[in-house]
Amino acid sequence: MLFLDELPEFSRHVLEVLRQPLETGEIHLARASHERRYPAQFQLVAAMNPCPCGHLGDPRQRCQCTASQIQRYQARLSGPLLDRIDLQVEVPALPPEQLTAQTQGESSEAVRERVMAARERQMARGALNSQLSGKALEAACALNDEERAWLAGVLEKLKLSARAYHRVLRVALTLADLQGEPKPTQPHLIEAIGYRQLDRMLKGT
Numbered sequence: 001m002l003f004l005d006e007l008p009e010f011s012r013h014v015l016e017v018l019r020q021p022l023e024t025g026e027i028h029l030a031r032a033s034h035e036r037r038y039p040a041q042f043q044l045v046a047a048m049n050p051c052p053c054g055h056l057g058d059p060r061q062r063c064q065c066t067a068s069q070i071q072r073y074q075a076r077l078s079g080p081l082l083d084r085i086d087l088q089v090e091v092p093a094l095p096p097e098q099l100t101a102q103t104q105g106e107s108s109e110a111v112r113e114r115v116m117a118a119r120e121r122q123m124a125r126g127a128l129n130s131q132l133s134g135k136a137l138e139a140a141c142a143l144n145d146e147e148r149a150w151l152a153g154v155l156e157k158l159k160l161s162a163r164a165y166h167r168v169l170r171v172a173l174t175l176a177d178l179q180g181e182p183k184p185t186q187p188h189l190i191e192a193i194g195y196r197q198l199d200r201m202l203k204g205t
């Protein structure tokens with residue numbers, strides 16, 4: 001697992017270099033006389049603020065940034081890099097009373113069991129969802145014509161790229177696996193698209 005905190009603070013070049021291993025699971029190093037490939041399969045986890053001061057969208061504290069500061073900050077993440085980040089989730093600041101509240105969530109043990117069952121379903125199909133080829137992914141999702149047309153229409157409306165199509169399918173299939181469903185249906189597709197928040201925010205959709 002590779003965790004990058006304050007993602008936009010990394011140089012644009014460093015972030016762009018991540019695209020290749022994210023896509024292929026390998027790094028290619030080419031020097032004058034020879035080329036080497038190294039395995040580089042990792043899960044990328046990254047965190048960022050919504051703006052340089054960190055308060056954009058916070059109902060309790062005003063953002064001090066100008067519109068151009070915010071735009072410059074967010075523009076450090078390129079569209080092609082965001083395309084490759086499947087789950088983009090906003091984590092709003094919690095009010096103190098909620099931070100200290102003793103709510104009983106689901107136990108890690110229960111979540112683990114669900115994740116293990118989902119992995120088993122995937123291995124029974126031949127590979128983890130992240131490693132399925134495009135063709136195998138389409139076959140496993142088995143969308144009917146209506147579902148496929150609906151998804152293409154939504155992605156176009158949201159100005160999401162063609163690459164996002166397969167990425168959304170992969171997440172939707174995983175959501176179905178987590179629920180023990182044989183294939184993803186429209187609610188899984190809607191949820192998967194919902195995880196592309198940043199992508200949509202930066203494209204103004």
Ligand SMILES: [Zn+2]
Nearest residue numbers: 051053063065
């Ligand atoms: Zn701000």
